[in-house]
Amino acid sequence: MKTIYTDQPRSAEEYLAPRADDWSDYRVRALAEGEKYLAAIDGILELVRENAHHSEEDGKVADSTVEAMISTGLFRSFTPLQYGGLEMAPAAFYEGVMRIAEADSSAAWIAGQLNIHAYEIALMDKRMQDEFWVDGPDTRASSSYAPIGKWEEVEGGYRLNGTWTFSSGVDHASWVILGGRDRNFVVPIEDVIIDHNSWDVQGLKGTGSKAVTLTDVFVPRYRTHHLIDTYNDQNLGWEVNNRPLYWMSWLSLFNSTPVNTAIGTALDGINIFIEQSRVRLTRQGTGAPAAQNPFLHLKVAESLSGVRTVKQRQLNTWREFFDIACEGKEVPSIDRMRLRYETAEAIAISFESLTHLWPIAGAAASASFNPLQQKLRDLMAARNHGSAGKELAAGQYVKAIFGLEPAPFSDFGTLAFYK
Template sequence: MTITTVSDVLTTRADELRALASVNEELGKLSDETVQIMRESGVMKLLAPVEYGGTRAHPVEFAETVMKLASLDGSAGWVAGVVGVHPWELELMSPKLQEEIWGESDEVWVSSPYAPMGTATPVEGGYRFSGHWQFSTGTDHSDWVILGAFLGDSEGKPVQPPRFLHVVVPRKDYTIIDDSWNVVGLKGTGSKDVVIDDVFVPEYRALDQAELFAGEVARKAGKTEPIHRLPFYSIFPVGLTSAVIGIAEGALQAHMDYQRERVQINGFKSVEDPYTMYAVSEAAGEISASRDTLLASINRLYDTVAAGGEISLEQRAVARRTQIQAAWRATNAIDMILSRSGGNGLRLNNPVQRFWRDAHMGLAHAIHVPGPSYHGAILTEIGVEPAANLVWAV
């Protein structure tokens, strides 16, 4: 399925997706109707293996599709941006695991998170695994989960210095905490807690995070496609930032629809108010610039590996800074929009306020924390080797 087909489906079903956004928010997870539209569109298969119905699409195509979906429903776009990246990583793992996940149905979703909120203790043939994770986006509609873990020692305590794993677990081995997602924004993502209590995980369902970040996992798997030669932190953040930008585009469109007929308290139409229109136009320019800079950055990285080159630490770091800045820039633009919406812009039946809440929730994700990434980026440009904690952030 090509990006044109995906976009066509989303465009055709746009009114339905917009209408379902408030339903998803009320449910605290995506509705079955929204999930079905997403499945029909193919958005979740853009980065999936071709052997299981995927397309291994260009990351720009993935980003643009996530933006489109997020502009209709922020929560649906966020789920696509997070869960839609996981097939990229799973294709680097054991073929046996891929067959377990997608062998019977290539529609299976795999959730996360990657934060090491559990410990995997080595035993014969694999690991004993326990933990409690927050923020498992889209977990209600997923049949597997990728979880971050500390590697444990013989006593089950994290080894020192810490080593991190990504561990893949089937739905029967974890519990979803249903009442654990009570938040201000992105309510429809259903990003609930999951718990695992002393489960055995075969060795082939885990991989070393450091090897993944360094590209060793892709090399060992014999993956030479450009999409798999991108560093983890050059592909994983793309979906999340694309969702934030798409949310900003949705906010802008909803705001313009609202302002078109709005009459201000002084009796003037908003479209006749040069101050309001200036601010809205400035916000529109900021959102457009956010989109363009993110996509250009992705293209530069992809073109480098497609031409047979290697991505340097400086390139990685600058791309991460660009990605983070794009999210902040787009969200700041939504603030400008909301401040020109008047009291009616904050009514719960006005989608502008939901987009505003969704964007700020997305900006709070750890992938959008600017400090370490900005620090690491400027050090590489100055020619100073960043410390390990900064390198990790890029």
């Protein structure tokens, strides 16, 4: 039966009906797409690593690196099938980002950020989807969800003015998603002015997370994601994308994206430390090889084990969550809040894994040319991201454990508890 699209969402009951169908074939296909994607990712890692210095020097990821990532299917991971997308199992996508992060932290960061927004577009009005993917399934959007710009409702939509900051990967985007507390606006890149001088940082420099300014930009209503639709299980996009991938928690997926960069960066940093320690001699005492230091042994074991543990926890959780979606079920809020805490904790553990090794890295680690410097700076930047707020995430998780009333839905931040 052909789906007839309308401006108005159907009832939640109508949207829930397909969840009783058998989605086992869908699951098998999504997992197979993930395996092909991971094999393709392995084929570009040498190029990504060779280009990593451009990220640091230019303040944006090299165009050839982005083209290589496009070739793997990365940016169509969450694009709907009807637009040429893969609707891939999320765990595979996240693992691919981890692998990229071992070669270039900034490339991994924008890989995650530019792709996860396709998922939000898939929840929106079909007209928005048609416009977004008119040029192909690899279309990319950057974002700035902090509602620091201004908007007013006008006939047929909204008028935006002001500056939104920290739009990661905006140099490689065709659209920008801008936050307005309880709604998000999708704007063509031609309607914004990128402030290339706004990005002056020491960590994750290649992400190019620059500010964008809008002056009297009109955004039609259909290019607006009203978060109340997600809260009410009445996403307009479900008119055409009523399938397991899009039944998952959009904010769980979003908040789980930065941690993959932190994990991959930490693993590469630990490996760099190990390789440098193979040939380093201690300059005090006997001058014995650093690799024979028993204190170093313990620190390396602790750091490596900690990061590998949170890596597997992250991937296993998303395998479990996707299986639940393919069974037509919803992940309970307590488990989503557990994931929210665990992702924040994993970023902290990734950062601490390298700081744990730093006191025994030797004086040469302070040299600006030492690659450990960049790894540490990138992890410091990741640790300050909003998704890394371990304390807030712990509060939400433990409130769910005790059955305490959460904050009522009002905006982007509070939606995470509910959906």
